[in-house]
Amino acid sequence: KAGVTQTPRYLIKTRGQQVTLSCSPISGHRSVSWYQQTPGQGLQFLFEYFSETQRNKGNFPGRFSGRQFSNSRSEMNVSTLELGDSALYLCASSLTPNYGYTFGSGTRLTVV
Amino acid sequence: AQTVTQSQPEMSVQEAETVTLSCTYDTSESDYYLFWYKQPPSRQMILVIRQEAYKQQNATENRFSVNFQKAAKSFSLKISDSQLGDAAMYFCAYRSAYGNKLVFGAGTILRVKS
Numbered sequence: 001k002a003g004v005t006q007t008p009r010y011l012i013k014t015r016g017q018q019v020t021l022s023c024s025p026i027s028g029h030r031s032v033s034w035y036q037q038t039p040g041q042g043l044q045f046l047f048e049y050f051s052e053t054q055r056n057k058g059n060f061p062g063r064f065s066g067r068q069f070s071n072s073r074s075e076m077n078v079s080t081l082e083l084g085d086s087a088l089y090l091c092a093s094s095l096t097p098n099y100g101y102t103f104g105s106g107t108r109l110t111v112v
Numbered sequence: 113a114q115t116v117t118q119s120q121p122e123m124s125v126q127e128a129e130t131v132t133l134s135c136t137y138d139t140s141e142s143d144y145y146l147f148w149y150k151q152p153p154s155r156q157m158i159l160v161i162r163q164e165a166y167k168q169q170n171a172t173e174n175r176f177s178v179n180f181q182k183a184a185k186s187f188s189l190k191i192s193d194s195q196l197g198d199a200a201m202y203f204c205a206y207r208s209a210y211g212n213k214l215v216f217g218a219g220t221i222l223r224v225k226s
Binding site for chain 2: 033035042043045048050055056058088090092097098099100101102103104105106108
């Protein structure tokens with residue numbers, strides 16, 4: 001059974017640019033969440049989608065957005081990149097969130 | 113808002129020995145779930161163990177067990193017979209039964225000495 005797949009693994013962008021990260025959940029999982037991981041702030045919740053609907057959003061500026069497609073694949077977009085957006089972005093999927101989430105290996109974004 | 117605190121930034125254990133990682137949390141809710149995740153250098157977060165707050169019995173998964181003290185809001189992880197492969201960052205996480213997100217602690221780096 002394939003795990004959660006995140007692409008790309010690494011990304012280098014310039015300030016002011018925008019970026020799109022992709023996440024393919026485990027087959028059958030309709031819940032997809034995104035987290036940002038930085039050394040200073042730790043793991044912070046970005047948003048969660050279920051059946052194409054955003055159910056919850058973390059405390060991030062509007063430059064951070066996401067969506068989920070009918071096949072449960074999800075994308076997150078960050079516009080007007082800032083240096084502080086450099087982080088590991090983790091995607092997680094779940095069949096039933098109360099039983100825990102399965103995480104992908106993340107996308108390492110570096111903004112220069 | 114719920115918070116999760118891991119007071120040990122780093123821990124070391126000798127191979128085959130036992131180590132306990134601490135976690136406390138703050139919540140006004142009575143129905144929630146607690147998790148321990150492991151993040152090795154490969155970056156992928158791996159679920160180690162979960163606990164349902166309404167269950168008094170402590171969860172156990174092979175060499176991993178928890179000590180869940182609901183009144184004290186404490187959720188420690190015990191690793192028995194430590195192995196080199198246990199070396200990783202360990203995160204304690206909270207999820208409300210009514211919410212849609214995990215709240216993570218700052219993590220504890222576990223080093224295993226051979």
